[in-house]
Amino acid sequence: MGDGLGLGDAYGTTLERIKTQEGEKAKLAMTTLMWICYSERPLLVDELCHALAIEIGTTHFNNDNVPATETLLACCQGVITIDKEASTARLIHHTLREYLCTHHNLFPRAHLAMAEACLTYLNSEQARALPAKPQPDLTSMPFLKYCSRYWGTHAKRELSDHAKSLAMGLLEQYEDHVAAQSLFEQILEAGDSLKVGTRAQFTGLHCASFFGIIDVMTGLLGMDGCDVNRGDSAGGTPLIWATRGGQGEAMELLLGLETIDPDTPDNGGNTPLSWAVINGHESVVKQLLNRGDLNPDRPDNGGNTPLLWAANNGLELVVKQLLDRGDVSPDKPDNDGRTPLSWAAIEGHESVVQRLLDREDVCPDKPDNEGRTPLSWAAGKGHQSVVQKPLGREDVCPDRPDNWGIPPLPRASYNGHESVVQKLLDRKDVNPNKPDNEGRTPLSWAAIQGHELVVKQILGRQEVSPDKPDNEGKTPLLLAAGNGHQSVVQRLLDREDVTPDKPDNGGRTPLLWAAGKGHELAVKRLLDREDVNPDKPDNEGRPPLSWAAGEGHQSVVQRLLDREDVYPDRPDNWGYTSLSRAANNGHESVVQKLLDRKDVNPDKPDNDGGTPLSWAAIQGHESVVKQLLGREEVNPDKPDNEGRAPLSWAASQGHDSVVKQLLDREEVNPTRRDINGHIPLWYASRRRHEAVVDLLQAWKPPIPALFAVEEPQASLPSSSL
Numbered sequence: 001m002g003d004g005l006g007l008g009d010a011y012g013t014t015l016e017r018i019k020t021q022e023g024e025k026a027k028l029a030m031t032t033l034m035w036i037c038y039s040e041r042p043l044l045v046d047e048l049c050h051a052l053a054i055e056i057g058t059t060h061f062n063n064d065n066v067p068a069t070e071t072l073l074a075c076c077q078g079v080i081t082i083d084k085e086a087s088t089a090r091l092i093h094h095t096l097r098e099y100l101c102t103h104h105n106l107f108p109r110a111h112l113a114m115a116e117a118c119l120t121y122l123n124s125e126q127a128r129a130l131p132a133k134p135q136p137d138l139t140s141m142p143f144l145k146y147c148s149r150y151w152g153t154h155a156k157r158e159l160s161d162h163a164k165s166l167a168m169g170l171l172e173q174y175e176d177h178v179a180a181q182s183l184f185e186q187i188l189e190a191g192d193s194l195k196v197g198t199r200a201q202f203t204g205l206h207c208a209s210f211f212g213i214i215d216v217m218t219g220l221l222g223m224d225g226c227d228v229n230r231g232d233s234a235g236g237t238p239l240i241w242a243t244r245g246g247q248g249e250a251m252e253l254l255l256g257l258e259t260i261d262p263d264t265p266d267n268g269g270n271t272p273l274s275w276a277v278i279n280g281h282e283s284v285v286k287q288l289l290n291r292g293d294l295n296p297d298r299p300d301n302g303g304n305t306p307l308l309w310a311a312n313n314g315l316e317l318v319v320k321q322l323l324d325r326g327d328v329s330p331d332k333p334d335n336d337g338r339t340p341l342s343w344a345a346i347e348g349h350e351s352v353v354q355r356l357l358d359r360e361d362v363c364p365d366k367p368d369n370e371g372r373t374p375l376s377w378a379a380g381k382g383h384q385s386v387v388q389k390p391l392g393r394e395d396v397c398p399d400r401p402d403n404w405g406i407p408p409l410p411r412a413s414y415n416g417h418e419s420v421v422q423k424l425l426d427r428k429d430v431n432p433n434k435p436d437n438e439g440r441t442p443l444s445w446a447a448i449q450g451h452e453l454v455v456k457q458i459l460g461r462q463e464v465s466p467d468k469p470d471n472e473g474k475t476p477l478l479l480a481a482g483n484g485h486q487s488v489v490q491r492l493l494d495r496e497d498v499t500p501d502k503p504d505n506g507g508r509t510p511l512l513w514a515a516g517k518g519h520e521l522a523v524k525r526l527l528d529r530e531d532v533n534p535d536k537p538d539n540e541g542r543p544p545l546s547w548a549a550g551e552g553h554q555s556v557v558q559r560l561l562d563r564e565d566v567y568p569d570r571p572d573n574w575g576y577t578s579l580s581r582a583a584n585n586g587h588e589s590v591v592q593k594l595l596d597r598k599d600v601n602p603d604k605p606d607n608d609g610g611t612p613l614s615w616a617a618i619q620g621h622e623s624v625v626k627q628l629l630g631r632e633e634v635n636p637d638k639p640d641n642e643g644r645a646p647l648s649w650a651a652s653q654g655h656d657s658v659v660k661q662l663l664d665r666e667e668v669n670p671t672r673r674d675i676n677g678h679i680p681l682w683y684a685s686r687r688r689h690e691a692v693v694d695l696l697q698a699w700k701p702p703i704p705a706l707f708a709v710e711e712p713q714a715s716l717p718s719s720s721l
Contacts, residue, residue, distance in 0.1 A: 011079075011099045015106070018077055028052060029065060029075040032089075034107045034470035036080060037100045038114060039465040040150045042088040054117045057162070061124040061141075062579055066672045112158035118151035119166035122179045134198060135185070138178075148182035148382030159215060166214050168505070171204025172223070183207060187244075188234065199273065201233045209238035209254065212247025221257070228257055235266030237471025243272040243288075246281040255287065262294045269300030277309040277318055285318050289325070296328050301335035304647070311340035314349035323359065330359050338369035345374035346389075348383035357389055364393050371402035379408035379424065382417035383465035391423065405437035413442040413458065416451035425457060432461040439470035460496070466495050472503035481510035481526065484519030493525060499534045507539035516547030520555045527559060534563045541572035550581030554589045561593060568600050575606030583612040583628065586621035595627060602631045611639030617646035620655035629661060636665045643674035651680035651696065654689035663699060670699050 018029045035043060035051050044052065051070070053065035069082065069566060072089070081092055091097050094410055100106060107113075121143055123128060130136055130144075155163055165521075174180050184200035187210065198661040205226060208216040213686075218228055221718060224243050231237050242250040251272075254260055265271045273294060276284040289296060300304045307328055310318040320341075322328045333339045341362055344352040353374070356362050365373050375396060378386040391398040401407045409430055412420040421442075422428045435441050446454040455476075458464055469475045477498055480488040489510070492498050511532055514522040523544075526532050537543045545566055548556040557578075560566050571577050577602055582590040591612075594600050605611050613634055616624040625646075628634050639645045659680075662668050671679050684692040700709045 011096060014077065014079060014163070018075070018101040021075065021495055025075045026612075028072070029077070030569065031105070032072055032076055032080065033091075033100060034110050035114070036089055036091055037039075037097055038107070038110045038325060039146070041146070042083075042086065042090060043146065044087050045082060045089055045194050046142040046143065047146055048072070048089050050121070050141070051146075053119060054120050056113075056120050057166075058120065059123065059125055061121065061126050063122070063682075064499055070704075109158055111154040112160055112163060114225075115151055115154035115158065116160070116163050116166060118147035118154065119163060119170060121147045121164060122151065122170050122177070127178060128435060132176050132178045132181050132199070132558075134181060134200075136178050136181060138182070139623065144179065145182055145186070146536060148179040149186045150214055155216075156211055156213055159213065164215055164219070166220055167208075167213070171207060171216065171220060174204035174207055175201060175517070183210075184232065184234075189685060195255070198233045201231075203230060203232070203238075205238045206232055206241050209247065209250050210245050212242060212245060212250040214249055214253060217250060217253055221253075228254060228259055229261050229264055231264070231266065235268070237261075237264050237266070237272075239264070239272045240266055240270070240275055243275045243281065243284055244279055244281060246276075247283060248281075250288065251284055251287055255291065262291050263298065265298070265300070266524050269298075271295075271298055271300075271306075273306050274298075274300055274304070274309060277306045277313070277315065280313055282317055285321060289321055296322060296325050297332065299332070299334070303336075305329075305334075305340075307330055308332070308334055308338075308340045308343055311349065311352050312343040312347055314344070314347060314352055316351045316355060319352050319355055323355070324370075329361075330356060331366065333361045333366075333368065337370075337375075339363075339366055339368075341366070342368055342372075342374045342377055344523065345378040345383065345645075346381060348378070348381060348386055350383075350385045350389070353378075353386050355387050355395070363395075364390050365396045365400065365652075366506055367400070367402065371404075373400055373402075373408075376400070376402055376406075376408045376411055379417070379420050380411035380415060382412065382415060382419070382420055384419045384423065387420050387423055391427070397429075398424060399434065399567040401434075401436065405435070407434060407436075409432075409434075410436060410440070410445045412453065413454050414445040414449055416446070416449060416454055418451075418453050418457065421446075421454050421457050425461060427618055431463075432458055433464050433468065435468070435470070441465075441468055441470075441476070443468070443476045444470055444479055447480040447485065447488050447515070448483060450480065450483060450488055452485070452487045452491060455480075455488050455491055459491070465497075466492060467498045467502065469502070469504070473506075475499075475502050475504075475510070478502070478508075478513055480512040481519065481522045482513035482517055484514070484517060484522055486519065486521040486525055489514075489522045491526050493529065500526060500529050501536065503538070507537070509533075509536055509538075509544075512538060512544045512547055515544035515553065515556050515560065518548070518550055518553035518556055520553075520621065523556050523559055527563070533565075534560060534574075535566045535570065537570070537572065543567075543570055543572075546570070546576070546578045546581055548570060549550065549578035549587070549590050549594065550585055552582070552585060552587035554587075556591065557590050557593055560662045561597065568594060568597050569604065571604070571606070575608070577601075577604055577606075577612070579604070579612045580606060580610070580615055583621065583624050584615040584619055584623055586616070586619060588621075588623050588627065591624050591627050593629060601633075602628060603634045603638065604639070605640070611635075611638055611640075611646075613638070614640060614644075614646045614649055617650040617655065617658050618653060620653060620658055622652070622655070622657045625658050629665065635667070636662055637668045637672065639672070639674070643672075643676075645669075645672055646673060648672070648678075648680045648683060651689070651692050652683035654684070654687060654692055656689070656691040659684075659692050659695050663695060668680060670696055693697055 180202040186204045375390045477492040511526040681696045
């Protein structure tokens with residue numbers, strides 16, 4: 001034992017104590033330990049309890065035999081525990097499992113006992129009474145799912161005449177049994193072609209072939225009407241299921257039949273050979289390739305040939321076996337235009353790549369439907385050793401762009417693959433400054449992702465323009481600043497040929513992008529530059545402070561406010577100030593910082609006459625409203641260009657707490673009419689904001705309710721923030 005001296009003795013003593021319990025307790029405890037130790041997956045508590053209630057060979061499952069969980073725990077005397085989160089029963093420590101599995105005499109023929117128990121459960125009256133329909137309700141038979149999936153796994157290890165008899169009894173009418181549907185649904189994979197809610201049509205031969213139980217298969221094949229080529233609802237034949245399970249003996253048995261078709265595909269177009277390759281069963285592949293009556297180059301519905309699957313999975317021996325055939329095309333693409341070489345490059349299978357490149361009939365630079373070559377894929381994935389192989393070929397263009405105009409170098413740059421970047425930069429035929437269709441260079445892509453070392457590598461090339469903008473006018477510095485990569489920002493700022501205040505097509509500078517995204521360290525590095533204007537507005541008239549305030553980036557706002565050359569009350573093209581933006585979005589701390597400034601007008605209206613208080617009222621930001629109402633120079637009843645005061649807006653939006661704050665102010669007139677003649681109560685009533693209506697109607701003197709004329713519902717200002 002590896003977990004402490006004397007553990008084995010302690011376990012032995014405990015087991016002896018368990019086995020000396022009176023009555024059925026000892027048997028129940030040992031059977032519990034057997035199931036927990038040898039089950040193919042952790043058993044749920046209700047599964048385990050049903051397993052323990054099975055009387056092998058009986059046709060009726062007696063629910064009265066199902067033990068309580070407390071009984072199990074008591075009988076096992078502390079060596080098992082219940083995982084409440086997963087609802088499973090498990091041993092108290094992994095060393096106990098090692099001990100139990102080492103002492104085989106404790107559970108003689110465990111797998112046989114478990115196989116017979118599972119088959120007895122499946123052959124019970126209750127199981128047979130369940131309808132064989134998609135996604136059956138197994139509430140009454142919780143152990144059926146496990147039995148359906150694993151009875152054959154246990155039986156494959158140990159099989160008696162009795163177990164074989166039970167299996168034949170189940171499989172003779174298997175297609176109509178709920179176990180067939182349960183097994184089918186459990187072993188299907190995402191790639192299997194099957195409509196939801198379809199009956200399995202899974203026969204006994206399918207099942208026995210999947211598990212590879214030869215004696216049972218032989219018995220079924222000897223029955224009248226057994227169709228060895230019959231497909232289930234996913235199109236899988238018994239041979240396909242034997243192949244998928246890697247059951248070599250079962251395959252050999254089936255392939256020896258005169259009526260067998262070794263090339264019948266399933267609904268997804270996958271043949272037995274395809275499945276053997278997909279699952280990496282090399283010996284099975286060899287078995288199938290020895291047949292002369294199958295097509296080794298047959299594609300599935302996605303255009304994937306066995307060779308392509310082998311290349312994708314890195315099965316060099318299988319690739320060799322297939323390439324040695326004269327009837328396999330080594331360069332045949334799938335429906336996406338990707339060849340076996342492309343897939344080997346994508347997955348980084350160096351030896352397979354080399355084997356394919358050694359073929360004269362393989363094009364090493366063949367693009368797929370996206371225009372991406374094997375080199376492009378390998379570079380993007382960072383497979384350095386694979387990249388080196390096509391780079392050594394004269395018939396490979398190392399700077400070939402794909403459909404988006406992106407060559408291999410920016411693919412590697414974007415993903416930060418330094419070694420691949422260096423290999424490409426070492427090539428004279430690679431342009432390190434080449435823009436893609438969006439105008440982005442390799443440097444831009446590295447800057448976006450913050451790969452500082454790659455940025456350094458690219459900047460080492462003299463022909464690289466470090467300030468080259470893309471089609472949106474965004475320079476590498478701007479992209480790095482906007483994504484908060486402060487180390488890249490600094491590296492670019494250290495270049496004399498970089499303009500640190502260069503705006504994009506929207507007039508937004510690197511500082512503005514960093515401020516708007518809240519990247520404080522990048523903001524600091526930019527503000528340290530004398531040639532950066534900290535108050536430079538974009539095309540909408542919004543300076544960095546406006547963006548930072550609107551997004552609530554308190555620390556960035558403070559850095560900008562600390563600058564004497566920043567005007568904190570600058571309005572944008574719509575007249576919105578930084579305070580208006582912060583108030584509209586409910587950023588209390590930013591609002592307070594701006595209110596603390598003497599050069600900020602807390603009641604400044606925008607082009608539509610809306611004040612910061614109006615915007616806070618519209619959005620229902622109670623605490624911001626309170627902050628603004630605390631200022632003497634704020635008029636709590638100031639109307640906008642539509643004649644609507646903050647109370648009108650708060651009432652129409654149903655913000656009762658804001659309405660209450662405003663009604664507490666003597667200066668607020670709750671009967672103020674806007675340019676349409678409507679008072680706040682009218683808006684609250686039309687929107688059915690009952691709490692607000694109650695507040696307004698409680699105001700003294702009473703507010704007149706003049707609602708005789710139907711009017712359209714009010715909406716927010718057209719130029720909302």
